[in-house]
Amino acid sequence: MVNNSRGAGQGGAVMLSAGAGRGSVVAVGGDDFVDLTGLTKAQAKELLEKIGPNELRPEPSRGILLRFAEQLKQVLVIMLLAAAIISAAAGEWLDFAAILAIVVINAAIGVLQEYRAEKALQALKRLAAPVARVLRDGAWTAVPARDLVPGDVVSLEAGDRVPADLILLESANLRVDESILTGESVPVEKMPAAGSRAGGDSALYATTTVVYGRGKGRVDLTGMDTRVGRLAATLSSAPDEEPPLKRKLEQMGKNLGIAAVVLIGLTFVAGILRGEPSLEMLLAAVSLGVAAIPEGLPAIVTIVLAIGTQRMSARRAIVRRLAAVETLGSVTVICTDKTGTLTRNEMSVTELLAGGRKYVVTGGGYDPLGEVIPVDVDGIPMPPAPLTAPRGASGPDGLRGPLEALLAGGVLASDAELQQGESGWEIVGDPTEGALVVVAAKAGLGRESLAPVYPRVDEIPFDSARKMMSTIHRYAPADGQASHVTLTKGAPSIVLERCSHAWMDGGVVPLTAEVRSQIAAASQDMAQRALRVLALGYHRFDHRPEPAGEVIEEGLTFVGLWGMIDPPRPESRKAVEDCRAACVRPVMITGDQAPTAMAIAHSVGIATGGMPPVSGAEIDRSSDDRLAEMVKRSSVFAEVSPEHKSRIVHALKRGGEVVAMTGDGVNDAPALKWADIGISMGLKGTDVAKEASDLILADDNFATIVAAVEEGRIVYSNIVKAIRYLLSCNSGELVTVTGAILAGLGSPLSPIQILWVNLVTDAGPAIALGMDRSEAGVLRFSRPNPRDNLLSAGMTVRLLAEGLLIGGLGLGGYWFALARGGRDYARTVCFLVLALSQMFHAQNCRSPRRSLLGMGLFRSRPVNLALLASLVLQGLAVFSPLRRAFGAVPLAAGDLAVVVLAAASVIPLGELLKAALRRRTASA
Numbered sequence: 001m002v003n004n005s006r007g008a009g010q011g012g013a014v015m016l017s018a019g020a021g022r023g024s025v026v027a028v029g030g031d032d033f034v035d036l037t038g039l040t041k042a043q044a045k046e047l048l049e050k051i052g053p054n055e056l057r058p059e060p061s062r063g064i065l066l067r068f069a070e071q072l073k074q075v076l077v078i079m080l081l082a083a084a085i086i087s088a089a090a091g092e093w094l095d096f097a098a099i100l101a102i103v104v105i106n107a108a109i110g111v112l113q114e115y116r117a118e119k120a121l122q123a124l125k126r127l128a129a130p131v132a133r134v135l136r137d138g139a140w141t142a143v144p145a146r147d148l149v150p151g152d153v154v155s156l157e158a159g160d161r162v163p164a165d166l167i168l169l170e171s172a173n174l175r176v177d178e179s180i181l182t183g184e185s186v187p188v189e190k191m192p193a194a195g196s197r198a199g200g201d202s203a204l205y206a207t208t209t210v211v212y213g214r215g216k217g218r219v220d221l222t223g224m225d226t227r228v229g230r231l232a233a234t235l236s237s238a239p240d241e242e243p244p245l246k247r248k249l250e251q252m253g254k255n256l257g258i259a260a261v262v263l264i265g266l267t268f269v270a271g272i273l274r275g276e277p278s279l280e281m282l283l284a285a286v287s288l289g290v291a292a293i294p295e296g297l298p299a300i301v302t303i304v305l306a307i308g309t310q311r312m313s314a315r316r317a318i319v320r321r322l323a324a325v326e327t328l329g330s331v332t333v334i335c336t337d338k339t340g341t342l343t344r345n346e347m348s349v350t351e352l353l354a355g356g357r358k359y360v361v362t363g364g365g366y367d368p369l370g371e372v373i374p375v376d377v378d379g380i381p382m383p384p385a386p387l388t389a390p391r392g393a394s395g396p397d398g399l400r401g402p403l404e405a406l407l408a409g410g411v412l413a414s415d416a417e418l419q420q421g422e423s424g425w426e427i428v429g430d431p432t433e434g435a436l437v438v439v440a441a442k443a444g445l446g447r448e449s450l451a452p453v454y455p456r457v458d459e460i461p462f463d464s465a466r467k468m469m470s471t472i473h474r475y476a477p478a479d480g481q482a483s484h485v486t487l488t489k490g491a492p493s494i495v496l497e498r499c500s501h502a503w504m505d506g507g508v509v510p511l512t513a514e515v516r517s518q519i520a521a522a523s524q525d526m527a528q529r530a531l532r533v534l535a536l537g538y539h540r541f542d543h544r545p546e547p548a549g550e551v552i553e554e555g556l557t558f559v560g561l562w563g564m565i566d567p568p569r570p571e572s573r574k575a576v577e578d579c580r581a582a583c584v585r586p587v588m589i590t591g592d593q594a595p596t597a598m599a600i601a602h603s604v605g606i607a608t609g610g611m612p613p614v615s616g617a618e619i620d621r622s623s624d625d626r627l628a629e630m631v632k633r634s635s636v637f638a639e640v641s642p643e644h645k646s647r648i649v650h651a652l653k654r655g656g657e658v659v660a661m662t663g664d665g666v667n668d669a670p671a672l673k674w675a676d677i678g679i680s681m682g683l684k685g686t687d688v689a690k691e692a693s694d695l696i697l698a699d700d701n702f703a704t705i706v707a708a709v710e711e712g713r714i715v716y717s718n719i720v721k722a723i724r725y726l727l728s729c730n731s732g733e734l735v736t737v738t739g740a741i742l743a744g745l746g747s748p749l750s751p752i753q754i755l756w757v758n759l760v761t762d763a764g765p766a767i768a769l770g771m772d773r774s775e776a777g778v779l780r781f782s783r784p785n786p787r788d789n790l791l792s793a794g795m796t797v798r799l800l801a802e803g804l805l806i807g808g809l810g811l812g813g814y815w816f817a818l819a820r821g822g823r824d825y826a827r828t829v830c831f832l833v834l835a836l837s838q839m840f841h842a843q844n845c846r847s848p849r850r851s852l853l854g855m856g857l858f859r860s861r862p863v864n865l866a867l868l869a870s871l872v873l874q875g876l877a878v879f880s881p882l883r884r885a886f887g888a889v890p891l892a893a894g895d896l897a898v899v900v901l902a903a904a905s906v907i908p909l910g911e912l913l914k915a916a917l918r919r920r921t922a923s924a
Contacts (some may be wrong), residue, residue, distance in 0.1 A: 038135030058242020166217030173213035304770030328712025354560035410436030530599030645671035837905030
């Protein structure tokens, strides 16, 4: 067993030196001449003034007034404004001011949330490299990337973000990660341009990342002319989807408006026909209008959504639009990337084959903490094999045993750098080579100890056609003659066919057909389990070999195999299970090969039922109708380009699904825009993707999406509870006012009394219901159907029944008090009965499913605090000098006791009603 020393050697970071010689520099230009003179500072300044900065044009900023106006487009808000105008026309200026104040507060909350989301988005921007090394006036200098202009010559090294679209002029093994554009995670090898313009392998695109080698390129296009910019300019063609909650609230508002107009008209006409004065009936109509409209609902919905965004932010999900909170709760399908979302985005070596023995590697990611453990064919740990086994007769000088040779070779034949940053261990360079460096560090082998002993003197770079690369190292022992060793790593089949011997635990032996077959079978077994496999061979020379030709890559001695994978995040499987429990189907969409995609999909639980993955080629061959059928059955899409994502979104939406789509690259933006919820990555996502999204993941984690869906369902459930509470209370007021007017008893409440109950004593409990966590397990309840109305048939029956209960109590109190103290006395009793009964009714609304006995009568702290605050406010309105403003008068102690008992009866009566409705639903 090989134990780790944390970091290689000294327990610190494993720093990799460049070594001697990193390959030949290749440079080709138009007419075989590379112009590396660059621009002068004066030329650059003149061009910058002419074409503008090298940055994407931001979306036009909406002013405060425009944002404010957009908040006023809701039907309920328009109804409130109409009620305010009617109140002003009737001389009820206090009502007018109160209604106007609630409209302004509601709009202000919405504007504030948008502003905060934009600030959070700006903090996450990672689009362009902030600084670039540019040749100006014949000297290299660092300038802001936004100051680059066409014609500038830029220097690039591993780890640099490409700052503009470039034509590659000079290259030393340059490889670029273009996954942000293509979705393909394998770095692309780049070669210098053969002409004056870039194309194919000679083109470097803004926002991509250099992972290996170095090079120089001439700026070709900047800003909105880049490939990124052109795509960003096309996003306006994808319309913004209207959130389900907004559609439902708009429909509910229209229905309430129609009902209110009809009710007010009938009552007004009935009063006139009965001979009531027109002015009194107009005031009664205003009272009915105020009672019919839930004035606090728009503000309360906005507040509840804002609270949801804060909770999501605490769970690493940044919401850009308030309505997206509720839409998340309606999601039926989550289309997720694989790399970095379900997985760590950190290649890790998990298996080794060396000396004919198999080893497993513990630990994950780039942290060099772990062990290399020998196992038998069944994966059972075997007695430890020493890392420094007896040296084989023909082994590489100084390397004792095939396991040490394999681990050391991975470091010496790589240029990746392992270092410890502020956020943990990280790799600079190619992630595959980084995995080789990390597994060596777990065994205590680092470049700082190996490079001085085996300095690199030359190399043959990796070539995608040859599928291998070689490095040449000098070895000079203290007591012997200097020699040279070549290390060749690459695809197992390619390396193996160039080998004539194999280094086994007992020494170097000829590579017989039997041994060759065993090695090939081991490689195939790793590949079938979706491991990426690399092989290492070596060749010893008594002289320094020349890399010209491929003679140094013939007659190799096989050393071993590395098997590596980007492992799943440990929390991904549970998140997928939570998705399924919530009736949300997770779908993986990746640019990687099908075996790798299926292995990860199986490990996290996405691939179920034995359905094969759908490839990008199959999508290309399929009609829209056929694709719509395919997306119903398949949950894994492999070898998919970003352009396919939009087709998948459309196919799912045609089937009635509410789709959440993740993405980070520039080409992902259209799919994010078309999805019901676009989710971009906060760590590796581009600005284009973030601007097209509704939600940004601060940790790029699939589990965060599931947490956001859960929060969305809680928010939706709480909004429904608040709506149920407010509308049942308003229904009660309508029953009281309409019943009294039609009975010829006059209006039992003044408009200001109704407005006080709606905006003050009801607002606190409604907001508290929006903050309630008593149903935190709501993720496992049935998801909200985006096509259903907020007021379903069951909800309407419940509201009418609860409204009749509350209204009956109010009307009864008014009738009871009329004979005891006159109209002002009766209005005071009615005012108090309605306010208190609605407060108590908030307890009934905490859950539509569970009884208060099961939940605990006073176990919701937000609701309890809100009821206490509302009780204090109502007491001030009735028992303090403020009562004059509300037309209230003192009550007798006995009458006050009757009022409290009558109002409290709402709780047991409401529970009986809830139980009856539950039985009715169960028997249906």
